[in-house]
Amino acid sequence: MDTQDILKKVKCGEMSVEQAEQLLRKQPFDDMGYAKIDTHRKIRSGFAEVIYCSGKDKEHLLQIFGRIYKEEGEVLGTRASQSQYEFIQKVYPQVEYDNLSKIIKIEKENKIRTGKITVCSAGTADIPVAEEAAQTAEFFGSYVERIYDVGVSGIHRLLARLEVIQSANCVVAVAGMEGALASVLGGLVDKPVIAVPTSIGYGASFHGVSALLTMINSCANGIAVVNIDNGYGAGYMATQINRLAIKEEHHG
Structure with missing residues (x-):
């Protein structure tokens, strides 16, 4: 959830000030040991973190993919292989893969371009x-x-x-x-x-x-x-x- 979503929920009464404060106090990255997910990147740059998939262990990739998806509601990975896609698809059946560009993603519906x-x-x-x-x-x-x-x-x-x-x-x-x-x-x-x-x-x-x-x-x-x-x-x-x-x- 990004900062604007949190503030909107507070304004609409869907979230208390204390809950919002707790979320905003989270450290700006999620340390998973083998990866540090930059959860504040979208706040700073306007773009959420993207995964470079090539060379990543499948289990590591799955956990990183899931963590960003949970945080952002969508996730993009580049240079993904067919086998990496098939591994992620077992957990996230809605994932899309383009064999031409090697892009793997879960994207929000009805996105305005x-x-x-x-x-x-x-x-x-x-x-x-x-x-x-x-x-x-x-x-x-x-x-x-x-x-x-x-x-x-x-x-x-x-x-x-x-x-x-x-x-x-x-x-x-x-x-x-x-x-x-x-x-x-x-x-x-x-x-x-x-x-x-x-x-x-x-x-x-x-x-x-x-x-x-x-x-x-x-x-x-x-x-x-x-x-x-x-x-x-x-x-x-x-x-x-x-x-x-x-x-x-x-x-x-």
């Missing part, structure tokens, strides 16, 4: 990373428009969707190989572009290093670059930008 983010992928092979970005942003309340397979080898495909891309508050450009998509988009929009290099490509792409260097060295302005294959980081940052844009619209 606002603003607009466009997630563009250069190729179909980049979609898993693009989906990690898109689904992360959606989980955190952003409306996402997906525009896939619009790489520079057929730039007319990108230009055909330019009006939609330009209307977004933020653009995520996901590309492997030489990573040129981000530079092209940076020269076509007046909003921030978050570039995501992927490890897609032949030998000299060096598992994404080539795309990473292209994006970092882009001559287009307004481009920020996240780590190779880091769709989650892009979706998170895009949501921060989208939230700022929504605030500006409301105060404008």
